Amino acid sequence: MEKYAVILGKNPELSLVELKAFSRRFRLGVRILEERIYGSNKSFAIIQAKEDIEKYFRWIGGSLKLVRLIGEGVDSIRDLEYSKLFTVSVYGRRVDWKEWRRFGSMIKEVFKEKDSAKFFKPANTYAMPSELILKGFPKVKDVVLLFVDDKVLVGETVRVTDPFELKKLDVERPVVRPTISIPPRLARVMVNLSEIRRGNVLDPFCGTGTIVMELTLQGLNAYGTDIEEGRVRDAKKNIDWLRKEFRIRKYPVLKVCDVRRLRKCFPRTRFDAIITEPYMGKPLKYKPSRGEAIKIAKGLDRLYYQAFESFADVLKRGSIIVFVFPAFSLSNGEVYRRNRPWLEELGFKVLYRVSEGEEEHRIVRDIHVIKFIR
Numbered sequence: 001m002e003k004y005a006v007i008l009g010k011n012p013e014l015s016l017v018e019l020k021a022f023s024r025r026f027r028l029g030v031r032i033l034e035e036r037i038y039g040s041n042k043s044f045a046i047i048q049a050k051e052d053i054e055k056y057f058r059w060i061g062g063s064l065k066l067v068r069l070i071g072e073g074v075d076s077i078r079d080l081e082y083s084k085l086f087t088v089s090v091y092g093r094r095v096d097w098k099e100w101r102r103f104g105s106m107i108k109e110v111f112k113e114k115d116s117a118k119f120f121k122p123a124n125t126y127a128m129p130s131e132l133i134l135k136g137f138p139k140v141k142d143v144v145l146l147f148v149d150d151k152v153l154v155g156e157t158v159r160v161t162d163p164f165e166l167k168k169l170d171v172e173r174p175v176v177r178p179t180i181s182i183p184p185r186l187a188r189v190m191v192n193l194s195e196i197r198r199g200n201v202l203d204p205f206c207g208t209g210t211i212v213m214e215l216t217l218q219g220l221n222a223y224g225t226d227i228e229e230g231r232v233r234d235a236k237k238n239i240d241w242l243r244k245e246f247r248i249r250k251y252p253v254l255k256v257c258d259v260r261r262l263r264k265c266f267p268r269t270r271f272d273a274i275i276t277e278p279y280m281g282k283p284l285k286y287k288p289s290r291g292e293a294i295k296i297a298k299g300l301d302r303l304y305y306q307a308f309e310s311f312a313d314v315l316k317r318g319s320i321i322v323f324v325f326p327a328f329s330l331s332n333g334e335v336y337r338r339n340r341p342w343l344e345e346l347g348f349k350v351l352y353r354v355s356e357g358e359e360e361h362r363i364v365r366d367i368h369v370i371k372f373i374r
């Protein structure tokens with residue numbers, strides 16, 4: 001077991017839930033020792049994990065950096081391996097430019113005992129973003145100082161998630177429809193929440209195919225269906241592009257199907273997981289009142305109820321469903337999240353829920369991780 005720090009993304013609660021699911025998915029034995037939640041991209045977790053986490057880290061969606069910890073106390077910078085070019089990232093405490101430079105000079109002194117070293121100082125940032133690290137990786141070492149209570153932990157970044165790849169998936173694919181698409185980073189998170197490593201995975205509201213693309217990229221047997229022929233055509237275009245760009249042989253199954261008729265569309269296939277963001281109603285022009293939100297949610301639940309009835313027809317027992325239910329930001333500042341006791345009646349058990357999306361949005365994602373137990 002090794003000690004690491006994981007730098008969490010914008011939504012630390014979701015990142016932590018993902019990290020735990022990711023650990024189960026790839027059997028990484030992650031134990032969270034400390035959590036520190038700060039503003040956007042500044043939160044981190046100190047963990048213990050198998051070294052394999054370095055191999056799989058590229059597949060995590062909600063975290064930014066994996067930092068291998070070297071020691072406790074500033075003196076442990078002596079144990080860092082020499083690097084000609086390095087930078088310094090500080091987490092867990094506000095630093096000013098002077099202090100940050102001082103850390104840099106200390107490290108430089110240590111490295112200089114071996115050979116010359118240069119402190120790379122990008123503009124106005126005391127925590128190196130992954131974009132900059134990737135540009136210089138692995139030549140530029142990102143030395144990381146993490147302040148936890150009254151101790152400081154020293155480490156170095158060993159892996160980052162690739163924002164260029166995620167951006168490419170988002171904007172370079174032929175069919176981009178931001179209003180109905182989920183961000184590729186979130187698709188990646190949802191695949192981890194499903195804990196699926198092999199088998200057949202379905203997105204029955206596939207739209208332009210973001211989730212199917214992620215499943216295909218990860219080498220899973222992906223299936224995508226949508227009620228609209230146009231969307232299936234869009235998803236096909238995106239998949240063709242993905243296969244070419246990322247040199248993937250495997251082709252997912254894409255077809256037109258009403259979610260209520262899955263058994264008819266797949267008479268012989270059984271699925272190991274369903275990962276989906278369904279139709280969430282017409283876009284809202286304003287934040288609804290509680291009464292309006294309840295009315296909209298009730299209307300949508302009719303479709304969701306039928307969808308889950310249909311899921312039961314095609315899922316293997318014990319499989320996981322990652323499903324985004326809509327929650328509504330109300331005009332009075334509250335968020336309306338619905339409970340759905342009918343899920344249990346249909347043989348599904350909600351394992352946990354986690355929210356995604358800022359409160360200023362009218363619709364917030366209420367992500368459910370559900371097990372099919374009957």
Ligand SMILES: C[S@@+](CC[C@H](N)C(=O)[O-])C[C@H]1O[C@@H](n2cnc3c(N)ncnc32)[C@H](O)[C@@H]1O
Nearest residue numbers: 180181182205207208209210227258259278279
């Ligand atoms: C929110 S979008 C999914 C977006 C997708 N996650 C993406 O990122 O591209 C919902 C999709 O559900 C489809 N849909 C609506 N009702 C459906 C039904 N009864 N069966 C299957 N698909 C349906 C719509 O055509 C739409 O493409």
